[in-house]
Amino acid sequence: MSVTIEGERVDQLLRIIVAAATGDYELRVPLVEEDDDEFLEVELGVNYLLEELALGKAKSDSQRQQLEARAEELAHQQSELVEALSTPVIAVWPGVLALPLVGRIDDERAARITAVLLERVAAERATHVILDLTGVGTIAGNTMPGLLRMVRAIGLLGASCLLTGISPAVAQQIVALGEVEGRAPVRALAQLSDALAHVLAQKGALRG
Amino acid sequence: MPFFYEEATTPQGKPLLRLTAQGEVTLADAESLGARIEEGAPNHRWRILSIVEKGTEYSAGARKYFPSLQPKYGAIAVVVTSPIVRAAINMMMRLTGQAPNLHLFTTEAEGLAWLDGLEI
Numbered sequence: 001m002s003v004t005i006e007g008e009r010v011d012q013l014l015r016i017i018v019a020a021a022t023g024d025y026e027l028r029v030p031l032v033e034e035d036d037d038e039f040l041e042v043e044l045g046v047n048y049l050l051e052e053l054a055l056g057k058a059k060s061d062s063q064r065q066q067l068e069a070r071a072e073e074l075a076h077q078q079s080e081l082v083e084a085l086s087t088p089v090i091a092v093w094p095g096v097l098a099l100p101l102v103g104r105i106d107d108e109r110a111a112r113i114t115a116v117l118l119e120r121v122a123a124e125r126a127t128h129v130i131l132d133l134t135g136v137g138t139i140a141g142n143t144m145p146g147l148l149r150m151v152r153a154i155g156l157l158g159a160s161c162l163l164t165g166i167s168p169a170v171a172q173q174i175v176a177l178g179e180v181e182g183r184a185p186v187r188a189l190a191q192l193s194d195a196l197a198h199v200l201a202q203k204g205a206l207r208g
Numbered sequence: 209m210p211f212f213y214e215e216a217t218t219p220q221g222k223p224l225l226r227l228t229a230q231g232e233v234t235l236a237d238a239e240s241l242g243a244r245i246e247e248g249a250p251n252h253r254w255r256i257l258s259i260v261e262k263g264t265e266y267s268a269g270a271r272k273y274f275p276s277l278q279p280k281y282g283a284i285a286v287v288v289t290s291p292i293v294r295a296a297i298n299m300m301m302r303l304t305g306q307a308p309n310l311h312l313f314t315t316e317a318e319g320l321a322w323l324d325g326l327e328i
Binding site: 034035040041043044048051052 | 262268271290291292295296298299
């Protein structure tokens with residue numbers, strides 16, 4: 001098969017193919033009824049191909065947008081879940097709140113813990129707060145003073161604060177703060193159960 | 209609606225579905241033809257004379273659907289005068305692969321003569 005094609009038609013086709021190669025699928029090869037030859041089918045085929053590419057791109061864009069929206073929604077849900085889990089304040093006895101902390105505590109988390117805990121202490125008129133640090137690996141360098149300030153704030157609300165599960169590293173951090181920062185009214189006990197027994201004994205609940 | 213249907217007969221009196229196409233043919237249009245010629249439908253395995261007018265265009269969905277109709281008609285004689293429309297139908301025929309029961313013609317008389325000569 002031999003077909004003679006005008007150079008202009010070939011140039012036009014190439015321009016459109018080059019545009020498509022850069023991601024522009026909107027151009028189309030102009031079709032002319034008078035060009036009644038086999039090359040017309042090639043030109044039409046390129047147009048069909050471009051149409052498929054444009055449809056595929058639109059579908060892909062739409063799916064990407066849906067995925068992005070879903071990812072954003074999941075991130076929001078995860079953030080809410082993490083926030084809820086990061087300050088699981090439990091009323092273990094009337095007037096006694098326990099807060100088992102897990103993971104690393106930085107300034108932002110310490111501030112969140114303080115806000116949630118003080119609100120619960122005030123709302124429930126708590127007499128005792130047990131902060132269990134068994135699951136705390138490290139406390140960020142500047143965060144310990146903030147936690148101790150929280151302990152003092154709990155004291156100002158009329159509640160006693162007990163620390164349990166202090167690791168050797170955290171103990172050294174508290175000691176390193178020295179007299180001024182370490183002057184919070186804190187009683188330390190080995191385990192959460194020890195603290196609970198201590199509180200219940202104070203309340204006289206174990207009597208009898 | 210770019211498809212116009214008419215039940216008729218060939219010059220030799222065989223049942224014929226005459227189909228005129230014009231404008232933009234969508235997937236819904238193509239499916240309307242499919243509904244008429246599917247198994248159990250009134251025009252299943254009939255001879256079809258399709259007059260495709262100049263300027264007729266086929267949507268991507270219609271182009272992909274048409275090849276699936278191949279076993280549902282007896283034969284189709286497509287009468288087309290526009291080179292662009294002919295190129296479009298040739299493209300769809302390439303998708304179909306072997307389609308001995310589909311032929312292109314430039315006049316109705318040629319198409320009808322071919323349809324009459326077929327044993328279906």
